[in-house]
Amino acid sequence: MFEKNGRTLLAKRKTQGTIKTRASKKIRKMEGTLERHSLLQFGQLSKISFENRPSSNVASSAFQGLLDSDSSELRNQLGSADSDANCGEKDFILSQDFFCTPDYITPDNQNLMSGLDISKDHSPCPRSPVKLNTVKSKRCRQESFTGNHSNSTWSSKHRVDEQENDDIDTDEVMGDKLQANQTERTGYVSQAAVALRCRAMPPPCLKNPYVLNQSETATDPFGHQRSKCASFLPVSTSGDGLSRYLTDFHEIQQIGAGHFSRVFKVLKRMDGCLYAVKHSTRKLYLDSERRKAMMEVQALAALGFHENIVGYYSSWFEMSNYTFNWNSAITACQLCLRNLLLKSQKERSW
Numbered sequence: 369m370f371e372k373n374g375r376t377l378l379a380k381r382k383t384q385g386t387i388k389t390r391a392s393k394k395i396r397k398m399e400g401t402l403e404r405h406s407l408l409q410f411g412q413l414s415k416i417s418f419e420n421r422p423s424s425n426v427a428s429s430a431f432q433g434l435l436d437s438d439s440s441e442l443r444n445q446l447g448s449a450d451s452d453a454n455c456g457e458k459d460f461i462l463s464q465d466f467f468c469t470p471d472y473i474t475p476d477n478q479n480l481m482s483g484l485d486i487s488k489d490h491s492p493c494p495r496s497p498v499k500l501n502t503v504k505s506k507r508c509r510q511e512s513f514t515g516n517h518s519n520s521t522w523s524s525k526h527r528v529d530e531q532e533n534d535d536i537d538t539d540e541v542m543g544d545k546l547q548a549n550q551t552e553r554t555g556y557v558s559q560a561a562v563a564l565r566c567r568a569m570p571p572p573c574l575k576n577p578y579v580l581n582q583s584e585t586a587t588d589p590f591g592h593q594r595s596k597c598a599s600f601l602p603v604s605t606s607g608d609g610l611s612r613y614l615t616d617f618h619e620i621q622q623i624g625a626g627h628f629s630r631v632f633k634v635l636k637r638m639d640g641c642l643y644a645v646k647h648s649t650r651k652l653y654l655d656s657e658r659r660k661a662m663m664e665v666q667a668l669a670a671l672g673f674h675e676n677i678v679g680y681y682s683s684w685f686e687m688s689n690y691t692f693n694w695n696s697a698i699t700a701c702q703l704c705l706r707n708l709l710l711k712s713q714k715e716r717s718w
């Protein structure tokens with residue numbers, strides 16, 4: 369049993385020794401083969417690169433001279449390597465066999481120039497594994513907010529016509545339309561964009577049921593327009609922020625002009641009432657200019673309500689289209705229907 373074990377041990381040692389010698393031989397062979405391969409590759413590459421090099425280049429021709437002297441040595445080595453490689457069996461191991469890696473050795477007769485031709489390469493570029501799970505997030509453009517100010521009346525009229533007989537809940541329709549519009553354009557609606565737009569959304573421009581329609585139509589020459597715009601009206605921005613004027617009011621038309629101002633008939637979206645809004649066309653860059661405008665407003669506010677004085681409601685400064693993006697003082701006043709009536713009568717008599 370022991371003897372048998374001893375023999376087995378001896379046999380094992382012998383086998384190990386044989387394996388070791390074979391392995392060391394193989395490694396030496398491999399080293400030699402790898403060296404030869406690298407020489408071969410270097411020889412091929414230097415040959416190809418110099419064949420494709422433009423001859424007019426002085427610097428590279430000098431460099432070629434240097435390499436030519438080396439290449440004679442290389443050729444000698446290559447000759448012996450070739451003769452080794454050609455004799456009988458394939459007595460070499462490729463690096464890819466050794467390292468179990470794919471073949472990165474440049475194949476023979478490879479046309480380097482066609483390899484560099486990008487137009488011929490139709491293989492799809494693999495996606496980065498890092499980016500596989502990333503979701504593209506685009507900033508939604510605020511196109512619907514940046515519409516031309518002058519277009520607002522036109523587009524609003526069309527919308528109003530479409531929706532005049534619509535009894536569906538107004539907020540819901542507005543939200544749905546906004547979402548659909550955005551999805552159509554970008555294919556993706558970010559929650560942040562929706563939240564931002566909802567916050568900036570003006571209240572629906574609804575007809576005020578408490579305003580006496582009949583008496584108003586009798587005195588208001590633009591009454592028919594008012595009932596038309598008593599619905600959803602698009603909002604647009606001016607300058608780089610949301611305009612309070614455009615957010616809170618729907619402009620119907622210009623009703624007057626002063627020396628430094630323009631007056632518009634507007635419908636307030638929130639309360640559905642008509643107002644006269646006066647925009648200063650003066651460029652108010654300076655504090656002193658703004659203070660002057662404020663004094664005018666304060667005087668009007670101090671007068672209080674009187675039948676011969678238009679009632680004052682509110683005023684603010686904002687970047688306005690009418691002042692070419694300079695600060696403009698805007699004052700919302702009671703719309704003087706008598707004034708409008710007189711005006712329209714004058715126009716008719718002319």
Ligand SMILES: Nc1ncnc2c1ncn2[C@@H]1O[C@H](COP(=O)(O)OP(=O)(O)OP(=O)(O)O)[C@@H](O)[C@H]1O
Binds near residue numbers: 626646703
């Ligand atoms: N509340 C209003 N209701 C109806 N129309 C108005 C109202 N306010 C002004 N208008 C019209 O606008 C025109 C110009 O307004 P306003 O009288 O304020 O100009 P102004 O004082 O001459 O101008 P500025 O302050 O630039 O000198 C008026 O003549 C009038 O037709």
